[in-house]
Amino acid sequence: MKKVIGIGGIFFKSANPPALKAWYKEHLGIEADQYGAVFPHNGFDTFDKESYTVWSPFVKDTGYFHPSNQPFMINFVVDDLLGLLEELNKAGIAQVGTMEEAEYGKFAWIMDIEGNKIELWEPPKKKV
Numbered sequence: 001m002k003k004v005i006g007i008g009g010i011f012f013k014s015a016n017p018p019a020l021k022a023w024y025k026e027h028l029g030i031e032a033d034q035y036g037a038v039f040p041h042n043g044f045d046t047f048d049k050e051s052y053t054v055w056s057p058f059v060k061d062t063g064y065f066h067p068s069n070q071p072f073m074i075n076f077v078v079d080d081l082l083g084l085l086e087e088l089n090k091a092g093i094a095q096v097g098t099m100e101e102a103e104y105g106k107f108a109w110i111m112d113i114e115g116n117k118i119e120l121w122e123p124p125k126k127k128v
Helices: 017-028 081-090
Strands: 074-077 096-102 105-111 117-122
Touching: 017 081, 081 096, 081 105, 081 117
Parallel strands: 074 117
Antiparallel strands: 096 105, 105 117
16 A cells, blocks of 8 residues: 655645745744745654654644644744744744643744644753
8 A cells, every 4th residue: 555654745725925934933943945944854862752743633623722722823843942842932923832841852832913823842862
């Protein structure tokens, strides 16, 4: 049987794509061209485990995406969650809820300028 071997991209509608791309560039460092941004996925050397992308459907009435009303949420891998949260706070971007820490990393959430909830994930670091 032929099978899917990964997630090739995340595509979504935007009320103002240029403004949204500019916001992501300024606050999350995502460089995008007319087609979007590309994240090479050949492993993250500083993280404890193999790299992976999660695909996870949620029940339609989940509260996990709250306060966003959008039917999706994007999870971005970050290398320094606390440092990024500090920079975002200085830029007036509030954290949604409380940062969480688990065996598989640290998580925090923010909202972008179009009301999309963004999950920021710092996987566990390699022990040297």
